[in-house]
Amino acid sequence: MSEKIYINHVGQYLGKEVTLRGWLYNMRSSGKLHFLQLRDGSGIIQCVVFKGNVTPEVFERAGNLTQETSLAVTGLVKEDKRSPLGFELDVKNIEIIGPSVDYPITPKEHGDAFLMFNRHLWLRSNKQTAILKVRDEIITAIRDFFREREFTLVDSPILTPAACEGKSTLFETDYFDEKAYLSQSGQLYAEAAAMALGKVYCFGPTFRAEKSKTRRHLTEFWMVEPEVAFNDLNDNMELAEDFIVYIIGRVLRNRRAELQLLERDISKLEKVKKPFPRISYTEAIKILNDLGNPTEWGGDIGGDEETLVSSKFDRPVIIHRYPTDIKAFYMKRDPQDPKVVLAMDVIGPEGAGELIGGSQREDDYDALLARIKEQDLPVEAFDWYLDLRKYGSVPHSGFGMGVERMVRWICGLHHVRETIPFARMMDKIRP
Numbered sequence: 001m002s003e004k005i006y007i008n009h010v011g012q013y014l015g016k017e018v019t020l021r022g023w024l025y026n027m028r029s030s031g032k033l034h035f036l037q038l039r040d041g042s043g044i045i046q047c048v049v050f051k052g053n054v055t056p057e058v059f060e061r062a063g064n065l066t067q068e069t070s071l072a073v074t075g076l077v078k079e080d081k082r083s084p085l086g087f088e089l090d091v092k093n094i095e096i097i098g099p100s101v102d103y104p105i106t107p108k109e110h111g112d113a114f115l116m117f118n119r120h121l122w123l124r125s126n127k128q129t130a131i132l133k134v135r136d137e138i139i140t141a142i143r144d145f146f147r148e149r150e151f152t153l154v155d156s157p158i159l160t161p162a163a164c165e166g167k168s169t170l171f172e173t174d175y176f177d178e179k180a181y182l183s184q185s186g187q188l189y190a191e192a193a194a195m196a197l198g199k200v201y202c203f204g205p206t207f208r209a210e211k212s213k214t215r216r217h218l219t220e221f222w223m224v225e226p227e228v229a230f231n232d233l234n235d236n237m238e239l240a241e242d243f244i245v246y247i248i249g250r251v252l253r254n255r256r257a258e259l260q261l262l263e264r265d266i267s268k269l270e271k272v273k274k275p276f277p278r279i280s281y282t283e284a285i286k287i288l289n290d291l292g293n294p295t296e297w298g299g300d301i302g303g304d305e306e307t308l309v310s311s312k313f314d315r316p317v318i319i320h321r322y323p324t325d326i327k328a329f330y331m332k333r334d335p336q337d338p339k340v341v342l343a344m345d346v347i348g349p350e351g352a353g354e355l356i357g358g359s360q361r362e363d364d365y366d367a368l369l370a371r372i373k374e375q376d377l378p379v380e381a382f383d384w385y386l387d388l389r390k391y392g393s394v395p396h397s398g399f400g401m402g403v404e405r406m407v408r409w410i411c412g413l414h415h416v417r418e419t420i421p422f423a424r425m426m427d428k429i430r431p
């Protein structure tokens with residue numbers, strides 16, 4: 001194989017002849033010139049085919065090229081101050097690698113349903129590749145954040161015997177002679193690992209049979225879940241804050257061009273600094289009522305309510321101490337007020353909704369057992385989890401962040417379906 005040169009590095013070859021391989025993104029012609037937009041995943045370069053510089057066959061071949069034909073283009077790298085890349089290719093030769101006939105996604109506008117149906121091809125558009133690069137940056141930042149803080153990555157299983165986040169969104173599957181469920185969250189396993197390693201996180205796909213169609217819910221999404229022994233609710237909130245600030249900082253540093261291509265208002269992201277405002281659930285209800293929203297104490301703070309509360313702030317807001325009755329069995333009750341649990345959600349600005357959900361965990365054996373029974377969960381499935389409260393139980397806390405929620409907010413996207421390569425939703429399992 002010859003040396004591979006990618007478009008984003010073409011500047012190193014100024015004045016030299018190179019061969020680039022990629023796909024035809026777009027083209028236009030005028031008389032003696034064809035202007036090809038070649039993309040290779042690393043970038044897009046304009047390739048200029050001048051009739052006087054190539055053989056008649058190559059000139060004709062260039063003129064008949066169709067969208068997404070794969071090509072090897074040889075030419076001289078020249079400076080082009082007007083293009084975003086800063087360089088163009090003065091073409092000498094073009095070889096067709098694979099033809100592309102009647103590519104369905106043309107430069108005109110298409111409907112969302114059509115694009116999602118052709119997701120395997122839609123991924124090639126420059127907006128979608130920009131989103132995927134931001135997603136990659138976020139995931140890399142997540143791993144670096146925890147590594148720098150000496151957390152250990154501990155993978156949790158995907159096939160599980162019990163529910164973590166309520167029975168209504170479980171995907172059930174046969175597991176030989178038993179029933180198993182796709183994991184809704186790796187938290188319970190992360191808790192066991194935190195008792196072994198102190199500071200851990202798990203990171204993997206999680207599954208919820210969400211029966212509602214919203215712009216924030218997928219049935220398969222990636223969640224990162226830190227869990228820390230001896231952290232209380234305040235420590236947990238601080239970790240969440242640092243985490244978000246770190247991720248935003250990294251994307252602003254390394255993926256500015258992608259954010260610009262997505263027409264993201266970067267100034268809004270630059271405002272995301274510590275400290276985040278912290279309000280109790282009770283205060284959040286008061287804000288809602290003052291804004292004319294009728295939610296009563298004890299009621300759920302849904303998507304619309306989150307957007308209302310967050311409209312008061314220019315950065316993410318942390319809501320803590322939710323009513324015990326609307327939260328998961330494993331959350332610790334506030335010793336000052338057992339009507340609420342030591343939970344916290346981070347709500348993003350600009351309608352981003354809940355980015356993070358977490359809590360201090362119930363570390364008392366009897367209290368945890370009572371909560372499992374109260375919520376009508378099968379005690380025998382949680383025997384191992386209860387063990388953690390029998391052998392050296394300690395206060396501990398953690399949270400989960402949905403990667404796609406974060407990508408949606410940072411990229412400023414309307415719908416979460418564009419934040420993951422192949423979205424899974426109630427009405428979507430293909431391609």
Ligand code: 4AD
Binds near residue numbers: 399402405
């Ligand atoms: O608030 P959730 O349900 O919390 C948990 O699962 C805890 N066990 C996490 C923990 O404490 N270790 O989910 C956590 C986050 C949400 O804040 C949201 O970002 C994301 O996961 N999330 C979803 N993202 C996309 N589609 C869905 N259906 C989601 N459900 C939750």
Ligand code: MG
Binds near residue numbers: 354356357
């Ligand atoms: Mg939640």
